[in-house]
Amino acid sequence: MDALRQIVRIPSNHELKIKIPEHIAENELMEVILLIKSNKRSYGEKIIQLKEAAKDPMYLEDMNSANRDFEYTDLEEWE
Secondary structure (H helix, E strand, O other), X not given: OOOOOOOOXXXXXXXXXXXXXXXXXXXXXXXXXXOOOOOOOOHHHHHHHHHHHOOOHHHHHHHHHHHHHOOOHHHOOOO
């Protein structure tokens, strides 16, 4: 099974053309799924979400873990 991904914007005529790679045989069965990302959040809502993420324990632990991973490389001097 092959998986292909194409990200496109919805055109004004609401029609999409799907480009199929040449190596896929004619008359093969294909399943097409549309995943629509909604960008309806306002700028203010995004800022609120970012502020909440800064207090999230899992996020903070991930950041601390990344900082520990680079603790010694940060001390090295650039040549």
